[in-house]
Amino acid sequence: MAAHLVVRATLPHADPYLLPVAGVLTAVGLTMIYRIDPDLAFRQGLWVVIGVAAFAALLVFLKDYRSLDHVKYILGLVAIGLLALPAVPGLGRTINGASLWVGVGPVVFQPGEFAKVLLVIFLAGYLRDNREVLSMGSGRYGLPSPKHFGPLLVIWGGAMLVLFQTNDLGGGLLYFSVFLAMLWVATARWAYVAVGLGLFAVGAWGLYHVTPHVQERVSIWLDCSWSVSDACPVYDEGYQLAQSIYAIAGGGLFGQGLGEGILISPEGNTYIPFLSTDFIFAAIAQELGLAGVVAIVLVYVVVLYRGFRIAIMADDGFSKLLAVGLTSALAIQAFIIMAGVTGLIPLTGITLPFVSYGGSSIVANFLIVGLLLMVSNRVNRERA
Amino acid sequence: MNAQIRRLFFVLVTLFVAVIGMATWWLWKAPELEARRGNPAVLVKQLTIDRGKIFAADGKTVFARNRTVKKKNLGRTWYLRVYPQHELVAHPVGYSTIERSRTGLEKSLNDYLTGSNANLDTILNNTLDKLKGLTQKGNDVVTTLDFPAQKVAMSQLAGKCGAAVAIEPETGRTLVLASTPSYDPNLVEEHFNQIVRTKATCGNASPLLDRATQGLFVPGSIFKVVTAAAALDSGRYTPSSRFNDPGYCIEYGKRVSNFADQSGPEVFGNVDFTEALEHSINAVFCNIGKALGPLAVLDQAKRFGFYEEPPIELPSEEVAISGLYRKGRPFIPKDPNQVDPGRLAFGQERMLVTPLQMALVAAGIANDGVVMEPTLVDRIISPDGDTILSGQHEEWKTAVKPRTAAELTAMMTAVVEAGTGTAAQIPGVPVAGKTGTAETGVVGKNQTWFIAFAPADNPKVAVAVTLSAQTGTGGTTAAPIAKAIMEAILRRNP
Numbered sequence: 066m067a068a069h070l071v072v073r074a075t076l077p078h079a080d081p082y083l084l085p086v087a088g089v090l091t092a093v094g095l096t097m098i099y100r101i102d103p104d105l106a107f108r109q110g111l112w113v114v115i116g117v118a119a120f121a122a123l124l125v126f127l128k129d130y131r132s133l134d135h136v137k138y139i140l141g142l143v144a145i146g147l148l149a150l151p152a153v154p155g156l157g158r159t160i161n162g163a164s165l166w167v168g169v170g171p172v173v174f175q176p177g178e179f180a181k182v183l184l185v186i187f188l189a190g191y192l193r194d195n196r197e198v199l200s201m202g203s204g205r206y207g208l209p210s211p212k213h214f215g216p217l218l219v220i221w222g223g224a225m226l227v228l229f230q231t232n233d234l235g236g237g238l239l240y241f242s243v244f245l246a247m248l249w250v251a252t253a254r255w256a257y258v259a260v261g262l263g264l265f266a267v268g269a270w271g272l273y274h275v276t277p278h279v280q281e282r283v284s285i286w287l288d289c290s291w292s293v294s295d296a297c298p299v300y301d302e303g304y305q306l307a308q309s310i311y312a313i314a315g316g317g318l319f320g321q322g323l324g325e326g327i328l329i330s331p332e333g334n335t336y337i338p339f340l341s342t343d344f345i346f347a348a349i350a351q352e353l354g355l356a357g358v359v360a361i362v363l364v365y366v367v368v369l370y371r372g373f374r375i376a377i378m379a380d381d382g383f384s385k386l387l388a389v390g391l392t393s394a395l396a397i398q399a400f401i402i403m404a405g406v407t408g409l410i411p412l413t414g415i416t417l418p419f420v421s422y423g424g425s426s427i428v429a430n431f432l433i434v435g436l437l438l439m440v441s442n443r444v445n446r447e448r449a
Numbered sequence: 450m451n452a453q454i455r456r457l458f459f460v461l462v463t464l465f466v467a468v469i470g471m472a473t474w475w476l477w478k479a480p481e482l483e484a485r486r487g488n489p490a491v492l493v494k495q496l497t498i499d500r501g502k503i504f505a506a507d508g509k510t511v512f513a514r515n516r517t518v519k520k521k522n523l524g525r526t527w528y529l530r531v532y533p534q535h536e537l538v539a540h541p542v543g544y545s546t547i548e549r550s551r552t553g554l555e556k557s558l559n560d561y562l563t564g565s566n567a568n569l570d571t572i573l574n575n576t577l578d579k580l581k582g583l584t585q586k587g588n589d590v591v592t593t594l595d596f597p598a599q600k601v602a603m604s605q606l607a608g609k610c611g612a613a614v615a616i617e618p619e620t621g622r623t624l625v626l627a628s629t630p631s632y633d634p635n636l637v638e639e640h641f642n643q644i645v646r647t648k649a650t651c652g653n654a655s656p657l658l659d660r661a662t663q664g665l666f667v668p669g670s671i672f673k674v675v676t677a678a679a680a681l682d683s684g685r686y687t688p689s690s691r692f693n694d695p696g697y698c699i700e701y702g703k704r705v706s707n708f709a710d711q712s713g714p715e716v717f718g719n720v721d722f723t724e725a726l727e728h729s730i731n732a733v734f735c736n737i738g739k740a741l742g743p744l745a746v747l748d749q750a751k752r753f754g755f756y757e758e759p760p761i762e763l764p765s766e767e768v769a770i771s772g773l774y775r776k777g778r779p780f781i782p783k784d785p786n787q788v789d790p791g792r793l794a795f796g797q798e799r800m801l802v803t804p805l806q807m808a809l810v811a812a813g814i815a816n817d818g819v820v821m822e823p824t825l826v827d828r829i830i831s832p833d834g835d836t837i838l839s840g841q842h843e844e845w846k847t848a849v850k851p852r853t854a855a856e857l858t859a860m861m862t863a864v865v866e867a868g869t870g871t872a873a874q875i876p877g878v879p880v881a882g883k884t885g886t887a888e889t890g891v892v893g894k895n896q897t898w899f900i901a902f903a904p905a906d907n908p909k910v911a912v913a914v915t916l917s918a919q920t921g922t923g924g925t926t927a928a929p930i931a932k933a934i935m936e937a938i939l940r941r942n943p
Contacts, residue, residue: 246457249453249457250450250453250454250457251450253450253452253453304487307487307488308487308489310475310482311482311487311488311489311490313472313475313476314475314476314478314479314482314483315479315482315483315488315490316476317476317479318476327489327490327493336489350472355469355472355473355476358468358469358472359469362465362466362468362469365465366462366465369458369461369462369465370458373454373455373457373458376450376454377451377454377455382450385450385454386450389450389454389457393457393461396461396465397461399465400461400464400465400468403465403468404464404467404468404471407468407471407472407475408471408475409467409468409471
């Protein structure tokens with residue numbers, strides 16, 4: 066409500082669907098988290114308040130989002146700095162094998178969530194400036210010259226390096242996909258997609274052979290999901306995925322009913338670890354069934370549709386790319402974790418936007434909605 | 450750029466559709482997944498049922514009940530098992546847990562205890578309860594186990610590796626099923642390691658093994674009762690048949706000497722059949738075995754229920770078959786030359802028996818030669834208080850003619866009056882019994898036995914007691930325990 070009033074006051078021409086849809090997802094998330102752990106839901110509620118405050122502040126203080134374009138290099142560097150923060154001794158906190166958190170006193174946050182937003186802004190600005198050059202390909206073999214491609218690769222390479230350093234595979238996959246999507250939209254060249262996918266394949270192959278962590282994830286995925294064989298280590302490494310699949314299958318068409326699902330053991334542990342963060346989609350499937358799954362997915366499709374509609378209607382390159390990038394980031398992130406917990410792709414830990422428990426995630430995603438609304442406000446005002 | 454944005458939209462929507470497809474695929478596979486390892490769904494369903502209680506024969510002493518766990522985020526009330534008697538009836542009652550499934554009556558009567566037994570009335574009630582949002586309630590089970598006698602048996606066996614079984618000969622009601630070392634079923638869920646670490650005097654403690662129904666032991670001389678039954682029933686021998694005991698018997702051209710568990714001289718000379726059983730003379734039984742042939746002795750054993758699982762209400766895997774064993778499996782010889790008849794006759798020769806089976810032998814003789822089906826369930830009571838099932842007393846085997854049974858009773862009474870089993874005498878009550886000491890060749894490693902029934906003239910109880918790793922004989926170690934158990938039961942049913 067508060068967020069809505071701020072939007073009406075500052076962005077009268079903004080897209081009327083996005084914010085309510087984000088609200089719906091947040092509400093579903095809060096309900097599920099409350100059912101799993103009421104204390105956690107209270108904290109999530111606080112984060113939503115902070116997220117909405119940040120959202121309001123963004124709308125009130127950032128008069129014209131296009132000014133972000135001027136500071137894109139700074140933002141790109143800040144993004145890498147943020148990503149590298151968890152690796153700083155004394156600041157970084159490692160939770161569940163991934164060093165994604167930064168702790169200052171009692172406050173712990175995930176800088177990667179904010180870096181995501183900043184990187185998309187940087188990419189939008191950079192790709193707009195170099196769009197023509199990149200899509201024509203001035204160098205040999207029709208490839209763009211290093212002069213134009215260089216900075217992109219530097220910032221990008223840095224980001225990816227940091228991600229793999231911190232073991233954040235989900236994040237790596239997300240940024241890579243968003244990068245490819247934006248590059249393709251900006252240049253319309255399949256070659257980039259092909260090269261990108263090729264690089265991804267090489268990178269994945271290399272990672273598979275270098276890190277036991279990745280090998281484990283892939284073999285669990287093959288044994289537990291792809292073939293559902295007895296080789297699945299249901300009591301060890303495959304526990305999460307197996308329990309997640311059991312929960313989804315047990316949900317049936319309409320689920321066990323809210324609060325009626327088999328999620329928590331009498332000792333008070335959740336059957337699926339990280340139920341309220343990474344695996345909240347499995348909890349929804351258990352209690353609301355396939356109907357709930359379809360509903361959640363459809364809501365993300367609405368986000369995708371409204372976000373891309375803003376991009377199509379925008380008349381300048383930066384706005385278009387910004388809207389596409391931010392929307393894809395939300396959609397791809399949702400896909401990676403939903404596909405992960407259902408066993409469609411190997412599991413990588415990442416939050417389900419707006420739904421999962423996680424302060425940084427909630428705040429960052431509200432900022433994304435804020436930026437999207439600002440773009441749409443400008444677009445619609447000019448049309449009006 | 451707009452064309453690319455539209456295409457990208459369709460790519461991403463396709464990915465989302467794939468997620469829905471995957472979720473649908475799991476729904477399709479749900480029945481298969483439900484049976485898979487580690488799936489909490491099936492167990493949890495059972496744990497939200499108000500499982501029925503399990504009682505002793507008195508209908509008051511509780512062997513198993515529930516504690517409820519109610520937490521906001523659990524979604525429903527959970528019923529977890531509590532076993533107030535701890536080690537006392539761990540084997541027959543068993544356990545029902547989340548982590549380690551179920552054993553004992555908790556397993557075999559699970560359908561009744563959870564109220565999911567296929568009975569039109571209960572199905573109707575359960576459906577109504579579900580519609581009303583009420584908890585499904587299970588049926589209560591009243592066992593035949595005699596609480597005071599079970600306590601006597603367990604305290605007598607404490608610190609030893611052994612088992613005791615007591616049966617009511619006329620009905621087959623199992624009054625005592627004791628096995629030591631035992632375990633506390635309350636520890637199974639969360640402290641299973643404590644059970645695994647149990648130490649015992651006999652080497653391998655195996656506290657989870659129900660020695661009474663699953664334990665297979667060499668019977669030794671108690672098997673002479675079966676041989677004697679075959680001999681008398683054949684009509685070729687009477688209790689007063691005369692034998693000469695030179696102290697050994699010749700088999701395959703070699704001497705097989707008498708054993709030491711005899712309260713008398715090594716060489717008895719001229720004796721009758723009664724005296725041969727009274728003093729457990731191997732040489733005599735060896736010669737009877739040779740005369741009857743091994744197949745006739747085994748046939749008699751089958752008529753007592755050997756080579757079959759006794760039809761008690763325990764899970765099949767917790768009840769072992771008695772008989773000759775070869776390579777870990779029961780074995781029925783086709784050719785008499787496959788078996789040593791003399792050693793078989795006095796209970797060696799790869800013969801392995803359960804205490805339950807030997808109690809059934811004693812009970813069969815006590816019940817005029819008819820072995821009743823052993824039962825462990827007295828009645829099952831629905832949540833409304835109706836008795837939906839009460840134990841039927843059915844004949845299982847006709848082992849010997851009534852006349853043979855009477856002759857065996859007299860001979861076994863002589864064993865307790867003046868033979869190897871005097872330690873089982875109960876003042877004022879005639880007791881019929883037979884000792885057994887299966888020597889393993891290692892000092893302190895005897896398997897000792899005593900089977901008995903009392904009162905001999907009007908039997909109310911038949912028992913079998915066995916102990917592992919003993920230095921003494923059946924008469925000195927097992928007979929006093931059998932006596933204590935019989936006394937405990939007779940005191941209540943004079």
